[in-house]
Amino acid sequence: MLPQIAMVGGALILGLAVGIILFKYITDKKVSDSKGLAERIVEEARKESEALKKESRLQAQDEIFNQKKELEREFKDRESQLKNEEKRLHSKEERLDAKREKVADKEAQVVELEKQLIKQEKHLSELEEDLTLKADEHERKLQEISGLTVEEARESLLKEIESRTRHEAAKMIRNIEMEAKENASKKAREVLSLALQRYAGDYAGEQTVTAVTLPSEDMKGRIIGREGRNIRALEAATGVDLIIDDTPETVVLSAFSPLKREVAKQALERLIHDGRIHPARIEEIVRKVEGEMDTKLKEIGEQATFDVGVHGIHPELINLLGRLHYRTSFSQNVLQHSMEVAFLCGVMAAELGLNEKEAKRAGLLHDIGKAVDHEIEGPHAIIGADLAKKHGESKEIIHSIAAHHEDTPPMSILANLVQAADSLSGARPGARKELxxxxxxxxxxxxxxxxxxxxxxxxxxxxxxxxxxxxxxxxxxxxxxxxxxxxxxxxxxxxxxxxxxxxxxxxxxxxxxxxxxx
Incomplete structure (x- = not known):
């Protein structure tokens, strides 16, 4: 067992030693390879750096060469400009020298002319003195021959010049009038004659009746009343004077206003017909007649506008037109006269190609101031123009009303038409009467x-x-x-x-x- 363990341990040690040797070999080789790679990299970097330096040096040389060429070109351009400027200045200097010489010549000429003028002025002064002496001598001789002084001769000469001038002016006036009449007179006659032919009006003016017929002489006493109370009440209510004289069965009404006379006339006729005549009844009848008269005035004015063919007139102006029915001028009824003027204006405007409606409107309203001219001071034309302006009439209508008697100078064709029609209506035979x-x-x-x-x-x-x-x-x-x-x-x-x-x-x-x- 132990021998086996010893064999395994020896093997391990041997393997370990072999591993260490291999690792060191590998490590040394990697180091050697790394050094070689580093040396190659350094060498390549060095070569690249040298190449970059060489390239930079070449670029710098090119840039320096280009800048040198640009500077040389600019220098040449500047040099050329300076040469041109030098030539221009030289040329200008030559011209100035030439002008200086001319000025010097002219100065010399002016000096010479001044000398000549001084001589001529001196000569003219001598001539003037000589002529003055001769003129005085001539004037003295003329005075001796003619027996006239200077002032008398001047006055005689001026009279002769004035006579000749007036003669020439008269010729010119005659020629101008003849030339104007050739063109205007014929057309004017045609228009006026046509207007008169187309309008057929009455030749006799209407008279305002101021007398009231009584049924019997006894009625005079009833009108007078006890101690004259009835006649005083009637006069106070109407503003009209009653004249009761020896005229059989007649009472005369006297007042400045024809409208008041008409109210008094109708009131008195109603009282006579009713039979009840006393102060209270008189006041009642007069108030009633006045109310009816206001309505009648409106109806008369509306009928006049309808007959003429003019519409859109302010109600107050219509009432004033109605009052014109009770006004007369040289015995000519003013409302009838206004309608005639309106028709004549319309005819002439149509012939001349103007606004016929506007012409009729101006003609109808031209005497509107006569309805109130006894209440307001001033010419009736100006009063009428103010009334027309107050009630919204146009500027042309207002001007034609104001100018129809030349209280204002006529400045339009319409104003001249109204003026001509007004003259035609008043001047025709039988239209007006005078004492x-x-x-x-x-x-x-x-x-x-x-x-x-x-x-x-x-x-x-x-x-x-x-x-x-x-x-x-x-x-x-x-x-x-x-x-x-x-x-x-x-x-x-x-x-x-x-x-x-x-x-x-x-x-x-x-x-x-x-x-x-x-």
Whole structure:
């Protein structure tokens, strides 16, 4: 047993020794191999480093070469620029030298010219003195020959120039008028005549009735009442004066307002028909008539707008149109006149290619200020324009109302249409009436204005004052001056007279040659 154990132990020891020897051999070999590998790596690194150094050196040399070439090129460019700049400066210097020489030459010329001008100025001064002396001598001789002073001669010359200028101006005015009339007169006559032909209006104006017929003379006493209480109550309620005189079966109503007269007339007729006449009943009837009259005014205004074909008018303006039914101008009913103007405006606007509705509206409202002009101070045209503006009418309508009597200068075609239609409606035969005394006075004033001009022999107002014919002295007034005289007379009439429509001024110059056979 022991020998076996000893054999196993010996084997183990032997194996261990062999393992150690093998391990050391292997280890030494690995070390040897590692040293060889390290030496090869170091050698390769060294070779690579030398290659990199060589490559870097080559790159540096290339970079230095390129930079050297770039610097050389820039140097050449800069050198070329400097040469060009030097050439340009040299050329500029040569031009400046040439200009300097020219300036020097011009300075010399200016100096020479100054010397010549001084000589000429001195010569002109001598000539001026000589001419002044000669002019004084000539003027003295002219005064001795003509017997006129300088002021008298100047005044005579100015008068001659003024006469010639007026003569030329008269020719020019005549030519301009003839040229304008050739184009405008024919068209205007066509439009106006067509408007008058298409509108057929009444020739007699409606009269406002102020007399009330009584059924008997006894009714006068009942109207007066005990101690005059009934007549005082009626006058206080209506604002109208009652005139009860010897006129049989008639009571006369007197008041400024035709509307108040109409209210009093209707109230009195109802009281007479009812038979109960006392202060309380009078006040009751007057209030009732006034309420009915307000409704009637509205109906009249609405009917007028319907007849004319104008819509959208403010209710207050419609009521004022109704009040115009009870207003008259030269015995012409103002509402009827306004409707005529509206129709005429519409016809003329249609012929001229304008807005017919707007023209009718302006014509209907043009006299709206007459409905209140006794309550508000100012021209009825301006009052009417303010009313139209207050109640939302357009600027064109407002301006045409304000300008139809030239309280404001007409600045639109619509304003001129309203003005023309207003004149047509008032100027047609029978449309208006005036007192005989005023008529004769107006004609005498018209003739007096014309005869006040120098050279006028006689003046005749014809066609009811619509035209004045002026006879002039042919020795004092020439053919061309007749146009100037006509303009002056027309302007004086416009500035000094008030008249409806327009007045035609005709100046007549007759040349007569008289001889005697012996």
């Amino acid at each position: 005989l005394e005023n008529y004769v006075k107006r004609l005498e004033e018209l003739e007096g204005l014309a005869t006040g001009f120098d050279g006028v022999q006689k003046a005749y107002a014809i066609q009811a004052g619509r035209e004045i014919r002026v006879m002039v002295d042919s020795e004092k007034v020439g053919d061309e001056n007749t146009y100037v005289l006509c303009k002056d007379i027309a302007e004086k009439i416009e500035n000094n007279m008030t008249y409806p429509g327009q007045i035609r001024v005709t100046v007549i110059r007759e040349k007569r040659a008289v001889g005697y056979a012996k």
